[in-house]
Amino acid sequence: MDKPIKKVDIIFEIGDDYNALDVLDKALARPADDIVLDLIDSGLKGRGGAGFLTGLKWKFTKNEDSDIKYVICNADEGEPGTFKDREILDRVPEKVFVGMAICGYVIGAREGYIYLRGEYNFLVKNLLNKLETFNKQLKERNLDFVIGIRSGSGAYVCGEESALFESMEGHRGEPRNKPPYPTVAGYNKKPTVINNVETLVYVAMITRLGVNRFKELGTKDSRGSKVFSVSGDTPIPGIYELELGMPLSQFVDEFADGDAKAVQVGGASGSCVPRKKFGDTIIGFEGIPTGGSMMIFNSSRSMYNVLHDYLEFFTEESCGQCTPCRVGCQQLLKGIEAVKRGEKPPAYLDELKKLTATMRIAAKCGLGQSVGNPFNSIIDNFREEIIY
């Protein structure tokens, strides 16, 4: 709790001594099993927010018996308030490529793809140029691995890994039933490692800096640092790499405008933390995990409007495949509107909270399951703003 906030500069650092290919060569000189062990030891968890151990994911996929395997970089950055992968792909794309190539080497994949959010198509030309060179460099190293790009079409749910595979295969982007998990049957139903952009860069950086340097940062449950996109009522919006595990109060001291009443941690699908809980909330897997979005709201903001915007977003983006999510999102939206208009009593909000509990259990994917995070945290902490 008393851990001081620390800005670090691992992801975007490009010193004179930095060369992405040196990092790749360092990895290729080592047995694949050692790289996996190092990754597990590092404690690196997926930076998309779900927090599965990256090394274990690689190990499971490596152990699958299949001639064809894939590495997918999830660059479908659709969480509202999150814009850091765009910067990573723009400023240090080679680090992403290196992370993918190391993964290809480790699991025995011959193809890798960056699934790029449709709205980021302006990055494609530059990425393709750089990939042309990089793929040649992989060939020169006799690594049988090629990286390509696939563009998304703008559906939020395609950031969910199995919907992403469906989209890549040319189908409607809808989540699949799990299991099987991607490590067994991912893209084209073949064993697949899917990591987000930032996770792959950290693999490259752990290879470069060593496991111990990474483990010095963060906490026992949240090793290392992570990139945050800071937006909302802040005088300094932008992208910052911070050590994991800091209290939200220190984050607010650093980034807010002195009048923060809430911080939405983890984007629209994350939780809204009110001022009174800033000191008790840890940013990390032992507190509130986040894919990187930190939206700050000051006293000028209506939390009803904030929640309304989120619910409109989820209603729009629900793929409609399962009833709890398709109908639930609409009911939540209509429900807070009805309470606001006085057509339903304030106690109706508690009925709606029960609906989110059902959605958490019965919805098929993270979209429907997580709508209760913003809903309940805003209802619980800003109830009067919803009612009046």
Ligand code: SF4
């Ligand atoms: S939870 Fe929502 S987005 Fe996910 S599968 Fe069901 S309807 Fe589609």
